[in-house]
Amino acid sequence: MKIIACYSNKGGVGKTATSVNLAYASAHAGKRTLLCDLDPQGAASFYYRIKPSRKLAEQAFFKDVDKFTRAIRASDFDNLDIIPANMTYRDFDIFLSRMKNSRSRLKKALSALHNEYDVIILDCPPNISRLSENIFKVSDSIIVPVIPTTLSERTFFQLLDFFKENKLNKKKLLPFFSMAQKQKKLHKETMARLRKQYKRFLSTPIPFSSDIEKMGIHRAPVLSYAKSKAAAKAYKALWHEISNKF
Secondary structure: OEEEEEOOOOOOOOHHHHHHHHHHHHHHOOOOEEEEEOOOOOHHHHHOOOOOOOOOOOOHHHHOHHHHHHOOEEOOOOOEEEEOOOHHHHHHHHHHHOOOOHHHHHHHHHHOOOOOOOEEEEEOOOOOOHHHHHHHHHOOEEEEEEOOOHHHHHHHHHHHHHHHHOOOOHHHEEEEEOOEOOOOHHHHHHHHHHHHHOOOOOOOOOEOOHHHHOHHHHOOOHHHHOOOOHHHHHHHHHHHHHHOOO
16 A cells, blocks of 8 residues: 655645545546545545545544445546545644654554555645654655745745655655646746756646646546646646556
C-alpha cells in the first residue's frame, strides 16, 4: 500500500482538485484506491457527492478502528472509495495534542487498511500543524502544488525549511506547477528558475483551466467529464509520472 499526500501550506493552489483527479486516475488504472479527505471543509468529499461523515466525530478518527472503517463510502467509480470529512476535523490538532505518540496516530489509523487498498491519497488542509507532522511521517510521497508566483514560491521554500529544521525526509516532497499559464512571462520564468533551484519538480504542469473550475458544477473529477481536454490529459500524465516512482 502506497500513501500519497497532496499537501501545501498555502491555500488556493489546486490541492483538492489534484487529489480528486489523482484518485480517479489511480482507480481508473486498476488500483484499489481510497481518497481520505482530511480537510474539514470537505471539498474532496463534495466533488464525489459524498456527505460528511457523522461517525468519525472528534477523536474516533484516530482511536476507533471500527468506526474508521465503517465511515468509508463507495464512490460512483470502480476501485475508488472515500473517507469523507466533517467539521470536527478542524479540532484534529487539539485531539492529537492529548494523545500519546501523537505524531504516529494517522499512521496507526491507516494501517488498519493495509490489505484493503493499493493506494491511499490524502487531501490535506493548508497549514503546518500536528496533523501535518502526522501526514509527513506516514506518506510515501507528498505531492506539492506550486503556482508559479511569488507567494506560492515563498510558501514552498518555507515548507522545505521546515523539513530541514525538523530533519524530515525532503525526498518525499514532489512539487509540481499548478494553475500554470505558460503564456504569462512571469509563470514561464518562474517555472524555469525553480526547476533549476529544486531538481525534484515533476515535469508535468497542471494548466489554469475553466474545465477544472467546473468540477464544482459537475461534482466529478475532470478526468470523468472532460477527458479529451488539456487539463484532464495533464492530470493523467501527472499520475503516470507519480506512479512510476513507486
